[in-house]
Amino acid sequence: MTRLCYCHSQQPFAQCCEPLLSGNSTAPSAEALMRSRYSAYATANFDYVLNTYSREKREHLTLADLQENAEATQWLALQVESHSADGETAEVQFCAYFKEQGKLYKLHELSRFVREEQQWKYHDGDILPDTGTVKMGRNDLCFCGSERKFKQCCGKG
Template sequence: MSENCYCGSQRAFVDCCGPLISAQIAAPSPESLMRSRYTAYCLGNYDYILATYAQAPRSALSIASLEDSARGTQWLTLIVHPSPTLLPSQVEYSAYYFLPGKKLGVLHETSNFVMEDNQWRYLDGELHDDCGTVNQGRNDKCVCGSGKKFKQCCLNKA
């Protein structure tokens, strides 16, 4: 896969999230882990997603429950929000997606990560008030930040 990584880094998958998802290297930061988890959702790699949860929440999850929660979701774009007020173990992001019926949605979260066994793990997150359905006009600028109209960009991915 030589195309750009799903995480929005503008780097090739093999040089970005690929080595993390294939367990060749550990995530060097909470942001890199969050980006690789987003990419794993795009790829449907629920084994990796489950493995990157912290021990406490992981015990209540299964691959089947992760698959069920993501069924029908088509991930479009990830935007990481830089913030000087976040702790080093936190990442704020917005992940845009389509649900069946081409309904555009956003998951806006501040995620908390912990170090376990010398590896970053996802602990939990706080959802922001703007989560849910997004009213996006076909001629509005695309949510991904490409500068193109929505109809000429991410709407084509639905």
């Protein structure tokens, strides 16, 4: 059975983010890099996450920091809301849904990307005000796009 990509592109993982995570290709856009970074978090590929930070930001991070910060996180869904590029810089606005210690959260961010040595790199982002815990209604559809009720989908367990 073909596994759909963690980034919720509705493409097979093997054709979407896996070639980027394995180093067999590079992200053609900031949005593709954003999606692959989400997939890297979802699969605990923290080497990839670290290597896709801009040089300036990578200087202040370690693999251990990334692993520790995401250790108890279960990534559930990604929704890319917008993206724009202007030469060597780009922005991607997204919502990422995750669970930690049984609680549901949303990370809503406007991320900035730069091109370094012909590759897109994550530089930084602004966390938007509606970031935080999420309360799903009893019959709300799941945010992952499955068209099922949340409680029968990502809300199980």
